[in-house]
Amino acid sequence: MSRKRTLLITLDAFETLFHPRKPIADLYAAAANHYRFPRGAPPLTPEKIHSAFKETFKAQSSILPNYGRDAALAGKYAGPKQWWSEVVVDTLARASGSREEVPPHLVNTLLNRFASSDSYALYPDVDEFLRWMTTVKVFEGGEFDKIVVGVVSNSDDRVPAILSSLGKRVGPWRAPQYATGKKPPRIRGFEPSSFYSRLAQNPPPSSTWLEPSGKGRVQVPVFEEPNDFDLVITSFQAGFEKPKREIFAAAKDAARAMLGPEYACGKWVCVHAGDDYVKDYCAARDAGWDAYFLDRDGQGEHRHVDRRKRIRSLTDLVSVYLKKYSGHPAPGELAELLRSSNRALS
Structure with missing residues (x-):
């Protein structure tokens, strides 16, 4: 039996996902x-x-x-x-x-x-990126058995509330408190302590199948509105700030806990993108992750970054990783699957 493969993609929050109005x-x-x-x-x-x-x-x-x-x-x-x-x-x-x-x-x-x-607004490319990731998550097949999308941010624990108020679906998974002992500490933040629970709260997929017109028989499982962000790891809850590699380890630990032992011991590809050269790009790279430097306006100071690792939009990540999904259809077909899935859910 082959080992399960998981793709974990995390993003910075401030100035990567949202910005002050x-x-x-x-x-x-x-x-x-x-x-x-x-x-x-x-x-x-x-x-x-x-x-x-x-x-x-x-x-x-x-x-x-x-x-x-x-x-x-x-x-x-x-x-x-x-x-x-x-x-x-x-x-x-x-x-x-x-x-x-x-x-x-x-x-x-x-x-x-x-x-x-x-006080905050999403960048224009965020919604498109999340739509693509939703499609890839619900499509059966491809190189990865599971895809987890999260946030890793040097911030307090208001990030989930900000994302929710911006219309994004945010899962309950936060930083495992492995650094301070087995029992999760009740640190006082903006979020209630119930968010430290490790119980999965996402419903399982239904058995409904779709047949997008004009594409032949393509089976796509219809999910109960998958989360846009499965987990949010903040430095306040994790106990470490970027560029410490421990905060990236906390993200992976949270994803493992979310998926369970079947996936925890499998093969993982971990990706992080953000706008800070040191705290996002270098930190993730040094933690052994596949790192991408987000330079939306193309005016970043760190022009020496390999052009294959410099992205101008979050949707560039989709283009990069679609190439590795051997079982996924072309982008145009994925777009049709996304529209079909949305029609079924509406």
Whole structure:
């Protein structure tokens, strides 16, 4: 019996999947001025906030790295909520030069705004990439028995909520807490602790089959709306930040746990793509993964990267890996299968 083969594709989040709708300093300034902070003073400008935010973020990251994870594990800190609250307060205090207390409702407004589509938008190529991956996931045959798509991000645990608010289906799998013992720690973040469960929550495929017109008899299993992202690994939950290879190991461990022992001991091809040369491309490559440097505008500084490893769009990953799916049809046929699958599910 041949060993199961799995393709694991992970992507960076910020500036790879989504980006701020407006500059962060603009959003801070708008919120502060809406709540008339500070009182009796001229409106805060994005320029002042930009400078203050950079200083505050750097200092906070030095004092409490990885969103205060270690202090949160020790029960001495409230995790990323407190971390970001302090960043907001210190940024506005620096920018205004005021000793006036920053109103709690102003802080909460910014925390909530940066946890949803209110402040973030997807890049145009993301939806197309995910449509292709959905098609490849549900098509029977090809080089891989299973395909897992995930996110690996140096961030707190708001990433799943942001992706969900942007209309993406996000699975429950997160970083296995192997680095801190057998029992998963109850670290306080934005997500409820139930997300540490290792129970698979995705329904199995149905036995319905399709026959796309004009293509002969092609059997395609119809799934119950597969997740766009099967797993999300954040540095806060994993306990490691890129470029540490341990965060990539956490992603693979989560995928193995999701698929079960039949696949865990099989053959794996692991791929990562992101816009940061050091934290995405070099880090994944050094972890033994197949790494791709995302350079959407073609103006990246690292032009020495092999052109075969530099992509201009996430859909380039589809083109690269379709060539390795010996059992998959041509892209045009896959597009027809995708349309047929969507019609059956609607």
